[in-house]
Amino acid sequence: MNCLICSAPFLEAPSWQRLFTMKQSETTCEKCKSKFEKATDKEHETDWIGTIYEGALDSLTSIYSYNMWMKQVYQQYKFQHDVELAKVFAADFSHLKKNKNLIVPIPLHQDMLKSRTFSQVDQLLLAARVPFTQVLTKITNSSQIKKSKKERIESEINYSVCADVQSQTILLVDDLYTTGTTLRHIAFILKEAGAQEVNAITLIRA
Numbered sequence: 001m002n003c004l005i006c007s008a009p010f011l012e013a014p015s016w017q018r019l020f021t022m023k024q025s026e027t028t029c030e031k032c033k034s035k036f037e038k039a040t041d042k043e044h045e046t047d048w049i050g051t052i053y054e055g056a057l058d059s060l061t062s063i064y065s066y067n068m069w070m071k072q073v074y075q076q077y078k079f080q081h082d083v084e085l086a087k088v089f090a091a092d093f094s095h096l097k098k099n100k101n102l103i104v105p106i107p108l109h110q111d112m113l114k115s116r117t118f119s120q121v122d123q124l125l126l127a128a129r130v131p132f133t134q135v136l137t138k139i140t141n142s143s144q145i146k147k148s149k150k151e152r153i154e155s156e157i158n159y160s161v162c163a164d165v166q167s168q169t170i171l172l173v174d175d176l177y178t179t180g181t182t183l184r185h186i187a188f189i190l191k192e193a194g195a196q197e198v199n200a201i202t203l204i205r206a
């Protein structure tokens, strides 16, 4: 078996052992695996106090930190259309199969989808065999010129809810967490649409 990141051959645990632990096949060698760093929880909630997004997101979990190694792997995944790399992180998301929340990936804009050919968040969930539901659509931002302040704020809301989410408990899934604005914005509109609880998990936290 060859490592999906560095292509070096490596020895896998015997198949009976994988069967016993119900683990998916290994995709990554120990050397590559050891360079990933688990994310340490940083509290950013205070940044949102007094804004419309205060309390919109009920919880946030991130799996890995955005260290140099992750940057390299992630860039390869995101821009070189390396769908195979989604398998590297499949094990990190497979526990979501048992999650009772409605699993909702953050969608890519349709134009982006054309140029990228696939949505990396969907690929992560597909590789982990986690069922998901698409309840969001991304809408194009029209020009900000000649708009009132109120219209400008409303046009920043560039996602819309396209399914019934009344009383639902939702788990948003995204690949990279940077400022957190997108996730909070989406949590906000989901709650406006009647969602009871909105949690989020991201692969990486910058």
Ligand SMILES: [Zn+2]
Pocket: 003, 004, 005, 006, 007, 008, 028, 029, 030, 031, 032, 033
């Ligand atoms: Zn490797």
